[in-house]
Amino acid sequence: MSGTQISGFDAYVLYLAFKMHFSSNSYNFFKFNGKTKATQASYNSRKDKYHFDKLAHKFSREKIIEKMLVEQIHNSNFWVKDLLEKDNETRYLKFRGYVEGIRYYLKKEFSLIREYCLKSEIEIVDVFKIKEGTHPIIFKFLLRNDIRIETFIALDIVMLFSNNMNKKKDFDPIWKDQYLLMTKYYPFISHYLPESKEIKSMFKEIFLT
Numbered sequence: 087m088s089g090t091q092i093s094g095f096d097a098y099v100l101y102l103a104f105k106m107h108f109s110s111n112s113y114n115f116f117k118f119n120g121k122t123k124a125t126q127a128s129y130n131s132r133k134d135k136y137h138f139d140k141l142a143h144k145f146s147r148e149k150i151i152e153k154m155l156v157e158q159i160h161n162s163n164f165w166v167k168d169l170l171e172k173d174n175e176t177r178y179l180k181f182r183g184y185v186e187g188i189r190y191y192l193k194k195e196f197s198l199i200r201e202y203c204l205k206s207e208i209e210i211v212d213v214f215k216i217k218e219g220t221h222p223i224i225f226k227f228l229l230r231n232d233i234r235i236e237t238f239i240a241l242d243i244v245m246l247f248s249n250n251m252n253k254k255k256d257f258d259p260i261w262k263d264q265y266l267l268m269t270k271y272y273p274f275i276s277h278y279l280p281e282s283k284e285i286k287s288m289f290k291e292i293f294l295t
Contacts, residue, residue, distance in 0.1 A: 089146025094139035095129045097150060101138070101166055104154045108162065110272045114237045116273050117168065120151075137166045144170075149178070156181045156273050159235065159267075185278040188236065189288070195237040196292040203293075216249040216254070224246065225261065236279065239272055243282050244265075246290045 092100070102122045107115035127138045127272070129135060139152060150169070156166040156177040168174055184191055202223075203210055224247065228238045242248045248268070251261055279285070 089148040092142050092147045092150075094135065095126055096147070097138045097142040097166075098129045098132070098135075099124050100150060101154065102146065104151070104158075108158055108267070111266075134166055137170060141166065141169055144287060151274070153178050155271070159271070162267075184234070184236070185275070188278055189284075191234070192237055192240055192285070193288055193292060195233045196288065198232065198239075199224070200292055202227075214241075214245050216247075216250055221258075221261065222251070225251070225264075228264070229260075235268060235271060236275060236287045239268060239275075240279060240285050241289070242268075243279075244286050266290060 099122055101114050101122050101123055103113075103118065103120040106113040106122065129138070132138075145153065153169045153174055154164075157168055157174055160177060163166070199213060200210070203213065216222050224238065224241060227233045228235065248265060251258075252265065254261070280288070
């Protein structure tokens, strides 16, 4: 097992910190280095202690974090046992394949959006426009799972469309929840994304040539 091996209690703390990061505006997983005020006593009294012990025995700290990450996107109400299921491992392997070839997949999904523009006879800027009473096209792509959240984030780095969407977020609970997820998710995958200069270059290559 590569990476940092941890104890069952450490896995429990990691799990709590991760959950707090995505559910709370005030807690930041990275600021607190995945630490919480959980105690060994509280851990020992848990009925699901066995699952944390098993998780720590099988996986490194780094892999546990990424297994939680893919489960968070799939089901925000996941619990520790879900991380030991075959479906989670399948999602994790898919995630690893994606991030290892992230430039290829970003270009592929950029191209998908470009094809949509050509078929719909619209300009790329129209994909990001906010019309009264409806979500921008790019957000619909995300909600339909036509593009991954990483692609959505990469496009926002170029077009900054979330700024305009946030002006209406108090009236749009769907966007409000998705934006929170996006901002909480980004620190976990930022080191996999190309630098903004490269993303902008990819954008120009696909959409402006």
